[in-house]
Amino acid sequence: MNTQRRLFAALAVAGLTLLTACGGGGSDSGSSTPMNAGTLSLSLTDAPSCGYDHVNVTIQKIRINQSSTASDTDAGWTDLTLAPAKRVDLLTLSNGVLASLGQIPLQAGHYSQLRLVLAANDTTNPLQNSVVPTGGAEVALTTPSAIQTGIKLNADITIAANQLADFVLDFDACKSVVSAGASGKYQLKPVVAVTPNYISGVSGYVDASVANGNTLVSVQQGGVVVKATAPDSTGKFLLQPVAPGSYDLVVTAPGRANEVVTGLTVTASTVTTLNAAAAPLVLSASLNGTAAGTVSTGTTPIDANVRALQTLSNGDKVEILSRTVDTTTGAYSYALPVGGTMVAAYVAPLGSLSFSADIAATAKYGLEASSAGVVKTAGPLTLSAGATTTTNFTFP
Template sequence: MKTTFRQAGLFAGSVIAAVSLSACGGGGGGSGSSAPAPVSTAGTLKVSLTDAPACGYDAVNVTVNKVRVNASATAADTDGGWTDITLSPAKKINLLNLTNGVLESLGQATLPAGHYSQIRLVLDANIGTGLANSVVPSGGTETTLSTPSAVQSGIKLSNEFDVAAGQSADLVLDFDACKSVVTQGKGRYLLKPVVKVVPALATGISGYVATSLLGSHVSVSAQQNGAIVGATVPDPTTGAFSLTHLPAGNYDVVITADNSAAGVIGAVPVAASGSTTLSTASAPLTLATSATGSISGTVSLPANATEAAYVAAKQSFAAGPTVTVKYAGADLATGAYTIANLPLAAPQYAVYSTARPLVLTPSATVQPGVGKYRVDASGTGYTAKTITMVDISATSATKVDFTLAP
């Protein structure tokens, strides 16, 4: 997935787009060697885009018109104080091309040094063919991705940052395509943007998965307490993966693929600089084969609900982390969801160490049990619901329904 414009995360990540801010340096010199150079009072804003992987799509396209920046967190789109980075012509970007650290530059602008509290990402409206913003379902044809009017006035992103005189400030807009595309029934798709703003840090987690897994919908995510912070898909030829722009801290790395047991590496450290490497091309991470099942059902939402709901299948390791193995969004119109290809075999687990290769071994002490999952339903503005034990080991498909209220 390597596109020029790239949810929210969204777990991530996990699919990717980036915004970079870079300050301009210095002013002009004096006419003589003894004259001091004037001090710059401005910096440069550079904007890039990245994405976490999307679920069930061959392409997720958005057409970026401009990026807007304001010092006021409450400034409306018609208020003063905006600095615009305008893309001329507007740029249609397949978010799924922006993964493994690939960034799409959206341009740059000079800003007065100071504190800024609002960023807006402005998309073109769907007119004419209606494909300025679009999706291609796996194996399907390009279809309009409806954009609410608020998207055309600008996707408001919560972030505060400083631009120092003569300095550069780099930000990345991480667009979670998986959570940003919501089905509406009858083959319709709605854009509900899930975008997080992160510093353009040269930090993260990298490695290789076995090439034998490629072509089976491999996903690699960095999680904390079961929440997906970043996600990516390996290179389709080499199996290389890179989870980039992760803040310093410890992460649980979860690897999934069709017809395979899940693999988890616990407590992977990310320092303030540099990348933590988990495996090499000569000794890649691999997964054991596994039969699979699915969990599906309906998430009933309040009448006239406008926010999407998501259902996640989770497992916990004894004296180890809780991780999300897979998740899916519920259709906004019907509430239907399906989490497919959930492994029945025990997940493989290893605690991070500097010894190589890391060896993943089956963990029979997983909770709620092998072939069993804790299932959570949640969404913005809803009270989350949990079913602590769903057993899919005795059947290939299990039905679980939820009702979410504000």
């Protein structure tokens, strides 16, 4: 357990988390601890954002229920209330940093639903939820009406009597903040995963020349990002918590060729050290091609996400970039490297990595658009330097 995690645990145990408990559809049930209770501890973390210097959200409470289908007025809710509400800059919560949200006693059992309740922007506090675009001024985030009843999060949490269940709300600011076109407005459409607070993870270094806030390091399985972060100013990255297993580690940066380490092994209760500061991952310079288009019903833009993926010669798929389309126009535009995608097989912690260009993946991308649970694909597309390849997606 690292020093930072010990500090968070100590603060939680010392009771410095200012919470109250209530239940039965939100009505006050007093502060007594349930019989055969365990304890749920919650923290907040974030994946790196894209094009923003700050993303602020203000959390009022987190609601917990055993039923995945319970409405906000049904019985069985227990609330972890933050008093006062906690305003958090999500972009400070990457590279292994966690913010404690508190602990709450719960009856032993299985819990399938959490609701994240945000404070609303109002005339008194117009920037409780806000964003600062890179190079721009702070503007309010338009928040969904669901903030009044809580943004529904699927969970898989088992509480055992007299034991602590430690979980993390992993907020993806990049996918959660959506541009509303030329209006200059931004909408918050939260994408949050509820994951166990594993001690295990991955650490390493990228070259300092790309340690500029725009580089993304992620671990993935089957083209799905499990955890992502931006290296700090020294090039160091820490991906934690990450469940034990085998992963592809993917490094992307503007104007650089993609880099992938395949078969990286994460073991229980261990942070796997990929490489040392003296042997950082060095990404080659690359020209870009552009994948662009719109997502619509044919006549009307719709809410959607578009991913760009590559398929390696060993058959592994890796996500290179994922964004939510413009809510006003349905447009997306991705600058993607056309230089050789560099791939190395993982050997051992601090082992020597041997990278070579993967011809099967170089300059070739598949696109995947998703909306309301429906997924459409295109490609593989072969991009050319300085050219734009247009792909439009139409949903029924």
